[in-house]
Amino acid sequence: MIKSASRFFLFFFSSLFALGFGGTITYLILFALDVVSEPPNLGYVLTAIEDTGSINVVTAILLDYRGFDTLGEATVIFTSVAVTASILGKPDFLFERPVLNVITQRAIGFLLPIFFMFPLYIITHGHLSPGGGFQGGVSLAVLVVLLHVVYGHQLGLNKVPIRFLSSCEYWAALSFGLVGLAGLFHGVGYLANLSVGFPQGTPGSLVSGGLIPLLNLIVGIKVAAGLSGLYITLAGNVRKGL
Amino acid sequence: MNPQILVLITGGIVWSIGILGLIIHRNMIQICVSLSVMESAIIIVLVALSYVPEAMAPILQGSSGPFTDPLPQALALTAIVIGAGILAIALSLTVAMYRTFGTTDLQVIFSREHSDL
Numbered sequence: 599m600i601k602s603a604s605r606f607f608l609f610f611f612s613s614l615f616a617l618g619f620g621g622t623i624t625y626l627i628l629f630a631l632d633v634v635s636e637p638p639n640l641g642y643v644l645t646a647i648e649d650t651g652s653i654n655v656v657t658a659i660l661l662d663y664r665g666f667d668t669l670g671e672a673t674v675i676f677t678s679v680a681v682t683a684s685i686l687g688k689p690d691f692l693f694e695r696p697v698l699n700v701i702t703q704r705a706i707g708f709l710l711p712i713f714f715m716f717p718l719y720i721i722t723h724g725h726l727s728p729g730g731g732f733q734g735g736v737s738l739a740v741l742v743v744l745l746h747v748v749y750g751h752q753l754g755l756n757k758v759p760i761r762f763l764s765s766c767e768y769w770a771a772l773s774f775g776l777v778g779l780a781g782l783f784h785g786v787g788y789l790a791n792l793s794v795g796f797p798q799g800t801p802g803s804l805v806s807g808g809l810i811p812l813l814n815l816i817v818g819i820k821v822a823a824g825l826s827g828l829y830i831t832l833a834g835n836v837r838k839g840l
Numbered sequence: 841m842n843p844q845i846l847v848l849i850t851g852g853i854v855w856s857i858g859i860l861g862l863i864i865h866r867n868m869i870q871i872c873v874s875l876s877v878m879e880s881a882i883i884i885v886l887v888a889l890s891y892v893p894e895a896m897a898p899i900l901q902g903s904s905g906p907f908t909d910p911l912p913q914a915l916a917l918t919a920i921v922i923g924a925g926i927l928a929i930a931l932s933l934t935v936a937m938y939r940t941f942g943t944t945d946l947q948v949i950f951s952r953e954h955s956d957l
Contacts, residue, residue, distance in 0.1 A: 612863040620856030627848055627885060643907050647900055655898035655910040660917065671921045678925030682932040728897065732917055802901055821921075828928045835935060 650791055651798040651807035652725035660730065661813045665789035669774055671732075672817060675824040676771055682831050689760070689834020697750040706748045713741055721818035725807045731814040735821025742826035746833065760830060763823045770820035777809065777816070847888035855881035866947040868934040872927060879923040886916040 642663070643655055650658040660668050697703070717737035724730030746754035781790030789809075792798055796808030805811065858878030865871055890912040896903060898910040934944055941949050 609864055612860055616856040616860035616863065619859050620852045623855060624849055624852030627852075628845065631844070631848070631889075640909060643898055643900070643910065653900045655900065655907070656913050656917075659910055659914040664914065667918065671918055674922050674925050678928050681929050685929075685932045685936050727899065732921060825924070832928070832931060832935070837939075 647801045650810065651801055652810050653801050654725050654727065654730075656728075657725045657730050657810060657814070658807075661810045661817075662789075662791045665778065665791075665813070668813075668817065669778070669789070672771060672774060672820050675821060676767065679767065679824045679827050679831070682828055686831055686835045689831050691751045691755070691834045693836045694751060695747075695836075698748050703748055706744065710741070710744075713744070717741070717818070717822075721814055722804065722811065724814035724818075725810045726802065726804070731817025732821050734814075735818040736825060738818065738822035739825035739829065742822075743829050746829070751834070755830075758826065760827070763827045763830070766819055766823035767827065770816050770823065774813065774816050774820070777812065844888050844891040847891070848885060851881045851884035851888060854878075854884060866945055868937060868944040868946065869931075872930045872934065875930065876923065876927055879919065879926075883916050883919055883923075886912045886919065 642649075642659075646655045646658045647653060650662040652658040652662070717734040719734075720729035720737060721731055721734035724734070742754070742758050745757060778789035780796075781787050781794050784790070784794045786793045791808045791810065794808075798808055799806030801807070855878055858874050858876075858881060861874030861877060862871060865874060890909040892906050892908050895906040895908045898907040898913075900907070937949075938944050941952075943949065
């Protein structure tokens with residue numbers, strides 16, 4: 599047991615250390631900001647439409663300029679799901695949490711289709727407005743969590759089985775990898791977009807930007823399956839007591 | 841004052857809070873929360889780095905005015921995804937620890953190890 603005086607000193611010196619650490623890092627970032635000054639309009643912002651066909655430059659960077667990096671991000675989610683499942687084991691749902699009352703269940707039943715529209719909009723309009731596969735996928739995963747919290751684990755597992763989630767996960771990962779191969783066959787580069795010959799369409803319309811809407815859809819499915827799989831693995835291993 | 845510098849200093853304060861929580865807490869779940877707070881500080885800094893004075897969001901529809909830098913925003917998305925993965929793995933390790941030792945308090949576990957020696 600630590601005495602209160604020594605606990606106070608521990609807290610005091612920890613605060614000093616944290617303040618010093620944070621202050622040093624802030625100072626370094628501010629110093630670097632003085633050294634590097636950016637022009638108001640960067641080159642890749644101005645040429646993004648000709649290069650990618652997407653008017654949302656963040657999506658253009660994520661899925662075109664740095665598409666390989668996004669494949670790595672998707673692999674990070676895949677790996678974390680795999681590691682969590684291998685640490686915790688198969689979810690068995692021994693501890694059934696109390697479900698919410700009937701009024702909430704009926705209300706959520708009416709509202710779920712409307713809730714479902716939002717992630718679909720975010721995913722399909724990823725190249726037109728803020729959002730994209732990752733954000734929409736997280737919103738979809740939240741719907742699965744809502745299903746489990748409101749109706750209980752049994753109905754949640756019946757509606758969205760674990761087998762369905764895992765097959766979504768690996769089929770999406772596989773198709774992301776295979777779609778990128780088209781660039782290699784045309785001799786351009788892995789995950790190349792418009793230079794392969796995918797149709798550009800009118801920038802600003804729903805079907806435009808070549809590969810980008812397809813990749814958004816794939817990433818959305820993958821993130822939704824991965825994050826709801828994480829929730830199911832963590833929630834299914836709760837025990838009463840030890 | 842320049843809003844970018846203000847937001848960067850806020851990020852530094854949030855980072856310090858995360859470091860402090862990482863040092864003084866002995867419970868694994870609180871340590872996970874502190875890690876998450878530190879990661880939020882990094883995201884604040886990344887978003888602040890994309891600041892351009894009087895600029896709009898980088899959506900090129902019918903405007904040619906200055907746009908904010910989209911590259912740090914894309915990197916912030918990467919940081920969020922990796923942070924979510926790290927948090928999930930840390931929490932699952934916490935659950936495994938609770939199953940083995942019956943507690944998530946590191947101090948209790950360490951003192952128990954010492955009493956065995």
